[in-house]
Amino acid sequence: MENHIIDVRNLSKQYPSGFQALKQVNLQIKRGEIFALLGPNGAGKTTLISIICGLVNVGEGQVLVGGYDVVKQYRQARKQIGLVPQELAIDVFAFVWDTMVFSRGVFGKPRDDAYLEEILRALSLWDKRRAKIQFLSGGMKRRVLIAKALAHEPEVLFLDEPTAGVDVELRRDMWRLVEKLRQRGTTIILTTHYIEEAEEIADRIGIINHGEILLVDNKQDLMKKLGRKQLILQLQHPITQLPGELNGFVLHIGQDGKTLTYDYVDNQPTNHVTEVLAAIHRSGIELSDVQTKQSTLEQIFVSLLEESK
């Protein structure tokens, strides 16, 4: 069995309008992992997913799903994929149960009512199975889309911005389902703008902007590698100016004069935490508290985007 469920090789895409949406994208997704694709509006997330799923033509390059080429062996490739689109695109006049039966059938699977029931129950939709989709709330419609994507027991599930317009409860339900699917070995790829979301559930994170993958890494490594840290010193007595001993270090005095902050990066030669603390000691400044903070992915993301400009 292929180790990589998704293998994107040198993929470029230019839309007929002339817009270059993807530039030489290389991306490998491991079987069974939860992968978050992070990027701002217009970064190319949906384009990338659409190409993998066969909704948009491959420009240049190659995409393999479970070892099968999405163009030449589209049947084998697509069978393995479930897609929850970003938009609530659904036939609103259909009934929930019928649309599930349709989804399973169109992906080439024989009818299996017990399995469909299981999915509907997992998404709290069982009571709504006879409802017309038109009359469901937005969140419920999104659940239906998720249920449809799972109807044919896919190996890999794409969630394109699954939490847009979704309340806390549905979000929790969704993560619970994602966890359950992962235990069964389903690979999950989601796109998001929300960094906390990636931080919360992903194993690996890829950052994309202007059609380029800037970085792919394990969540922990990413945090470590790029995790700017902050040393925050609470002072007993306010100061207005840095004492001479601290010259040569980049320290910021807080507005009330009672905090000093020092930014550094773990495991980097530029990390002078020891020296800063020694200099503080020499200067006679009295501390009331010492704190360190790790920057969130949000900050990592922002700084990466700035670098890429």
Added chain:
Amino acid sequence: MNWYAIKAIYLSELHRSWRTPLQSIASPVLSTSLYFIVFGSAIGSAMTEIGGVSYGAFIIPGLIMLMVLTETTSNASFGIYMPKWSGAIYEVLSAPVSAFEIVVGYVGAAATKSIILAMLILLTAKLFVDYSILHPLWMMLFLVLTCITFSMLGFILGVVADGFEKLQVIPLMVVTPLAFLGGTFYSISMLPEFWQKVTLFNPVVYLVSGFRWSFYGTADVSLTFSLMMITAFLIMFMMFIWWIFKTGYKVKV
């Protein structure tokens, strides 16, 4: 072949019409009745027989063709246009189905509906006029070929159209006039000679003529020619659909 997919598309398309029984069944039955009351009974009583057939009976095949052509085209075009418009088409496009299977599902369902519609009209007609069908098998052959052909035309329109207006233009501005002028309510021989020649450029003439022959054994043009025309249309639309999927025209970017 992904038979499950064909079945899923086919059944869900048929299902779609049962959701709107008024539009799919009641309205064609009502309009057929109106035609029979006006043309068959009111005007028809003043008309002489055409080729040994009473006027009321004469218009049945033409009327069926008129209804089938317009209904099939618009119905089939909506079937594919709606999911395109709502975006729900993503599911079929991302499924492991070939273009051929998609077409079989959609066109098959649209054609099935039209055949049912034709049967309904035939039954309704029985309430107004007495008629018999001379060649029932030929009648079915013509009907099935016509339904499939115009379902394909509808499918093409639905794929190509990028707005509701465009979707309705062809059925309304092309199919309906051609169907009306295609010998639905008259025999071509009733026209002045010049217009008889012009009418021969109207493809619907051949459909109506062949279809009417299967009822009463009389035709405006030869049976072989009618069959050739309908087959030519079938092949033409098929090739156009093939080209659409081959090039991805208006389907994928």
